[in-house]
Amino acid sequence: MNDKTVNQKAWLLVLPVLALVAFSAVIPLMTVVNYSVQDTFGNNQFFPAGLEWFEELLASDRMWNALGRQVAFSAIILAIEVPLGVFIALNMPKRGAWASVCLVLMSLPLLIPWNVVGTIWQIFGRVDIGLLGATLAELGIDYNYTQDFYAAWATVIVMDVWHWTSLVALLGYAGLQSIPDAYYQAAKIDQASRWAVFRYIELPKMSGVLMIAILLRFMDSFMIYTEPFVVTGGGPGNDTTFLSIDLVKMALGQFDLGPAAAFSLMYFLVILLVSWVFYTVMTTMDAREGRK
Amino acid sequence: MSRARPRIGSAVVMTLYLLFLMLPIYWLTNMSLKTNAEILSTFTLWPNDLTFANYRTILTDPSWYMGYVNSLIYVVMNTVISIAAALPAAYAFSRYRFLGDKHLFFWLLTNRMAPPAVFALPFFQLYSSVGLFDTHIAVALAHCLFNVPLAVWILEGFMRGVPKEIDETAYIDGYSFGRFFLRIFMPLIASGIGVAAFFCFMFSWVELLLSRTLTSVDAKPIAATMTRTVSASGLDWGVLAAAGVLTILPGALVIWFVRNYIAKGFALGRV
Secondary structure (H helix, E strand, C coil): CCCCEECCCHHHHHHHHHHHHHHHHHHHHHHHHHHHCEEECCCCCEEECCCHHHHHHHHCHHHHHHHHHHHHHHHHHHHHHHHHHHHHHHHCCCCCHHHHHHHHHHHHHHHCCHHHHHHHHHHHHCCCCCHHHHHHHHCCCCCCCCCCHHHHHHHHHHHHHHHHHHHHHHHHHHHHHCCCHHHHHHHHHCCCCHHHHHHHHHHHHHHHHHHHHHHHHHHHHHCCCHHHHHHCCCCCCCCCCCHHHHHHHHHHHCCCHHHHHHHHHHHHHHHHHHHHHHHHHHHHHHHHHHHC | CCCHHHHHHHHHHHHHHHHHHHHHHHHHHHHHCCCHHHHHHCCCCCCCCCCCHHHHHHHHCHHHHHHHHHHHHHHHHHHHHHHHHHHHHHHHHHHEECCCHHHHHHHHHHHHHCCHHHHHHHHHHHHHHCCCCCCHHHHHHHHHHHHHHHHHHHHHHHHHCCCHHHHHHHHHCCCCHHHHHHHHHHHHCHHHHHHHHHHHHHHHHHCCHHHHHCCCCCCCCHHHHHHHHHHHCCCCHHHHHHHHHHHHHHHHHHHHHHHHHHHHHHHCCCC
């Protein structure tokens, strides 16, 4: 796609978006930067604090622990959702009414408000009134997500798998749809095994959309707030207090503006860095495909 | 080897997966049709004492159903604003090369990546200071933060698929830019607009943190209404479940209408 003409007037077309996003992103972000280098005793009286907050946070256990939990959470759900999503995509019917039914039912969890997702699992997992909790209790498993560390983590992870695996599956499915039948026929003539078909035909065709799936799942799982907040409230103790939960606690709960702002900036930078790496890989892959 | 066996395997896998997806939703629906006494006293897979009282509570009490109205108002506002702003920008990105275009594009995307928790507090202060706190437009504008970049991204993908010759022919025929865009170009990418609107709707509808922070009474979304009621009125499980079911319905309706485009929207990988 190198046939774009140079036209600086195109800036005029971008202007509305620019104004809108500047209003809703740049101004708030500047406020955050402003807070992060100041201290206050209330009454809107601020005085400069330099990089104090950053140093304090980097030296405190609180942020590192939250970051550790966050990384563990993102790694676990990616390790489950991506292979499972690919597996589901491979098993989805290609066409017909049954395919439509699958598409609609699979998209359903994606369109449920996030706190309702939390509520659903909160109810589902309760030992007294929830199907899952009651079944597990019946089987003699000691399960209580509000008190037990493993139960809380298992619930939060299963909930995320329930909520988002469909996204990976739908993306993978779209990638599979773009493979012409001729490829499969050629593979059949060559008597390729099922694994070879997957490894050399399906996986390369899916790699582009899978990158996007991984990028999206990484970003969104790194920002997760509502669902674990509703289910476990960050507990037991601080066991499921992920970065966003900790941040909201600090900013809106304790109103520690300085540290919260410094926290926000570092948090944002981590996401930005990882996403930039993904984005660069994606665009180079795109370019390579375009040349073929 | 016959093709029958893998098909059966696939059917089993899909059935199990869909079962896993539907079980929690089934349980929620089940609970919404029971009385609180039944929920708490006995454990039944099917409501013994079928009741619609929970739904009646929600649909007759303004403090409940206004939550749905508020949510729908700002979601629709947000979708319209996002698409209207994103259309010309996406056109510029798909057709022209200009100073800083690539950086600008990535910068837009970074806003999709920004954690809402980072923006909650500054948004609250910004909208309070301009007197927009607790209005629908405040939430609609706040959601533009992630929906506008998304809409630009999706629309750009669709516009790239329209050959440039069409633009040029239209100009030669004497169409002005505005007329060309409205009369010729927009119908060509109608499905793209549909997909973009779907995703804007979806992400605005499911978001809670920002919409809760920016509203108190007049524009309180249904999702926040639910959270409050859980903590305030104790454990009215039946009503809570019914409210949950009602929040799923709009999403299900929207999916049904765009089901044939979903795969295409995903295929562009622009989510």
